Amino acid sequence: MATASETTLVRAHNESATKWWTRFLDPSERTLAVLLLLPTALLLSLIIVYPVCRLVWTSFQNLSLTSGAPATFAGIENYALMLEDPVFWETTWNTVLITLITVPGALLVGMALALMANLPFKRKWPVRLSLLIPWALPLAFAGLIFAWFFHSEYGVVNDVLRRLGFEGVIWFNSAKWAFAAICLTIIWKTSSFMALIILAGLQTIPRSLYEAAEVDGAGRLRQFFEITLPLLKPSIVVALIFRTITALQTFDIPFTMTRGGPGTSTATLAMYIHQNTVDFLDLGYGSALAVVMFALSMGVTAVYLRMIRAKG
Amino acid sequence: MTLNKTMKLLLAGVAVTLSTSAAMAQTNLRVFVSSQHRPDVWRKAFDMYEAKNPNVKVTIETGGNTSEAQAQYLNTVMTAKDSSLDVMILDVIRPAQYAAAGWTVPFNDVLGDANAAMKRYLPAYAEANTVDGKVVALPAFADAMFLYYRKDLLEKHGVQPPQTWDELAAAAKKVTAAEKDANLQGLSFQGKAIEGAVCTFLLPYWSMGKQLVSDGKLSFDKDAAVKSLKLWKDFVDQGVAKKNIAEVATDDTRKEFQAGNVLFAVNWSYAWGQFQGGESAVKDKVGVVKLPAVQGGQPASCLGGWEWGVSAYSNNKTEAQKLVQYLSSPETSEFMAINASLLPQFPDVYTDQDVTKAVPWFASARPVVETAKARPVTPRYNEVSDIIRTTVNAVLAGQSTPEEGATQMEGRLRRVLR
Known part of the structure; x- marks a missing residue:
């Protein structure tokens, strides 16, 4: 932190400068900040702001390549069409349902994996590696692999069920x-990511807290609920934000496993956009569909951010 | 050496280099071929073209195993205005859509008299490739759906190839009951939500004399739709088709029949070549006839076939068009009929001696192709197709009843074909 006298000095110096370009040689903190942020701001507006604006603009247009006609302004026609489109509602509901099931599911499994990985193993790498593998696997691969697992005739899942007498x-x-x-596939695929973030959180909790709790006679379970869980909250929230947003965008796994079938009963909003x-x-x-999904993701992120701020 | 002489020599050298490089100039053409239509045999056809045109080199690109997967890929390439593909093979339902999007180059200028040129083909293909007087693609091969059956098993149990779907159900029950083979399916058809399922729905629907689209307007007959969906669902419920038929795509039907696990199969002509191939368990045990009709109806088949289009973003349009004219010639058609059992797009090739020697049943296939019905021609075909195939899939999976399916189908079709 600059002291008060230093700041005054810098300002006095700047005011005394006569030529404009000397500001660049000896910029004030604000100019420096703007200059340093400018490249990032430009890049972000190029790759995020522009496409999003373009998307919103296209959503108000009648632009279909199969019509052969040039784009015309359509007002809210696309949005009105959406409201009475049963497939839009079905795919949106499927997306919400997948989010509601797989986010808590992945959190629970991920937490369990993280706690296990945090146990004092002699060799840490085999545990860490097995945690990393599902995360490192591309989503489409996971979808295809599990599509075979669940295949009714050749799949390993049915084979096991039959051997067990079902x-x-x-x-x-x-x-x-x-x-x-x-x-199930999504939970398998995503819980390792949850576990990695939670594991990082676990390792920042000082051992001394557990030692003190042990001296005070707190049991394992009590230690978990009084020390581990409260101190893990920030990591959990971060993991939840990432997981929820990717859950809302679920595409690869249902696309490769079922293509949305039977009928459209497992299609997601992202698949319908595609x-x-x-x-x-x-x-x-x-x-227009993509704008709705964008709004959904932004809404969820806003809720989580508010949660963090409330905690902070 | 004087300066003048040096200059002359230099100039001569430059001239020689330029002229040789012009003669050596090679055009590389990249062609997209559907993986289910024997890219290995097309390769031989390309080799013959390369031999005659040493300045052209053809590379095959292939991928996807269904018509939609391939369309998805090509749609991505074309929306990106990517110049990497010069020629692409298109399912018969797509040239109209690609022309509307401005993705293909018309052939009118290179054909001379376009009308006369197109008259050589079977009329259905001249029609499918002409949009508003423009020839937007040239036919690669014809196709229609047929009923394949196990000749050996029908003979063994004294059963004739069925004329109606009811006869088929009875025959399948009789043979499978007598064979007592748990792996033997009575009938295999396409129930997965793929393009083939559109034809699955339309076969009995057409057989009842109904049309889906008349004069560009939807002419949906709900009763016929319910009956059609019910016909297929009954096959599943009666055990004639396997329970998970909703997972079966076109090539699954082909593979399962080829492995000897299917008595009757609804499939396209390409399957024949593979049934008679070295890896087939049913070689010389296969019969093929026209598809059955509904009771009291006319037999109907679904018009298939694929077309060659030249990309509007190609950098070698002239060479690409020349290649396509070769590919869409009677000579190539004959070669592909003999070596890949792809049905000819020219009426005369069906009765060509070499062809009938290699694929004897082609002679009787011609009337089937000639009377096969085309799926509705509309630039919004992909939406129509999606509505039909997801409904067929949902009904076969027991997700909705035939009545519910027909109602949903009608409601959704009305939104698209207003």
Whole structure:
């Protein structure tokens, strides 16, 4: 921190400068800040602000490549169309449901994995490595691998079920089972990311706290709820933000496992956006759908950020 | 050496270099071929072209195993205005859409008299590739759906190839009951939410004499739609088709029949070549006839076939068009019929001696192709297709009843085909 007298000195110096370019040689803190942030701000506006504005603009247009006609302004037509589109509601509901199931699911499994990985193993690397593998696997690979696991005839899941004396399930022939298979896959795939963040949080908790608690006679469970959990809260919130946003954007796993089937019962909003833009080439409607998803993600992020601020 | 002489020599050298490089100039053409249509045999056709045109080198690009997966890829390439592809093979339902998007180069200028040129083809293909008088693509091969059956098993149990779907169900039940083979399916067809499922729905629907679109307007017959969906669902419920038929794509039907696990199969002509191939368990045990009809209806088949289009973003449009004219010639058609059992797009090739020797049933296939019905031609076809195939899939999976399916289908189709 600059002291008060230093700041006055800098300002006096700046005011005494006669030529404008000397400001660059000896900038005030504010100018320096602006100069340093400028490249990032420009880059961000190029790769984020511009595409988002363009997306919102396209969403108010009638722009379909299959019509052969040039784009025309459509007002809120695309949004009005959306309200009475049953597939939009179905895919949005599926997305919300996937979020509500897989985010807490991944948190629980991830927490358990992190606590196990934090145990004092002699060799740490095999544990850490096995934590990393699901996270490092591309989503589409995970989807394809699990599609084979859950295949009704050749899949390992049904094989195990049959060996245990149950009847195999035709997973992708029923909305409920297909949905369950997708959620299980997403939880498997994403809990390692949760575990990694929570593990990092766990390692910042000083051992001395546990030692003190032990001296005071607190049991393992008590230690977990009184020390571990409260001190982990910031890491958990960060992990939840990331996980929830990616859950709202779920695409790869259902796309590779079921393509949204049977019917459209496991299609997500992201898949519907992809279908409208890439398959149907209806860029106007697809953009309107994407704006809705953008608003959803922003809303959820705002809620979490408020939670953090309230805690802080 | 004087300065003048040196200059002359230098100039001569430059001239020689320039002229040789012009003669050596090679055009590299990149062609997208659908993986299910024997890219290995197309490669041989390209090799023959390269031999005749040493300045052209053709590279094959392939990918995806269904028509939609390939369309998704090509849509991405074309929306990005990517010049890396020069020629692409398109499912018969797509040239109209690609022309509307301005993605293909018309052939009118290179064909001379375009009308006369297109008259050589089967009429359905001249029509599918002409949009507002412009020839937007040239036919690669024809196709239609057929009923394949196990000749050996039908003979063994004294059953004739069925004329109606009811006869098929009865025959399948009789043979599978007698064979007592848990792996033997009575009938395999396409229930997965893929392009083939659109034809699955339309086969009985058309057989009842109904049309989906008439004069550009939706002419949906709900009763016929319910009956069509119910026909397929009954096959599943009666055990004629396997329970997870909603997972079966076109090539799954082909593979399962080829492995000897299917009695009757609904499939396109390409399957024949593979059934008769070295890796087939059913070689010489396969019969093929036109598809059954509904009781009291006419047999109907779905018009297939693929077309060659030249990308509007290609840097070698002239060479690409020349290549496509070669690919869409009677000679290439004959070669592909003999070596890949792809149905010819020219009426005369069906009765060509070499062709009938290699694929005897092609002679009887021509009337089927000629009467096969085309799926609705509309630039918004992808949406129409999605509505039909997801409904078929949902009904077969037991997700909705045939009645619910037909109602949903009608409501959604009305939004697209207003």
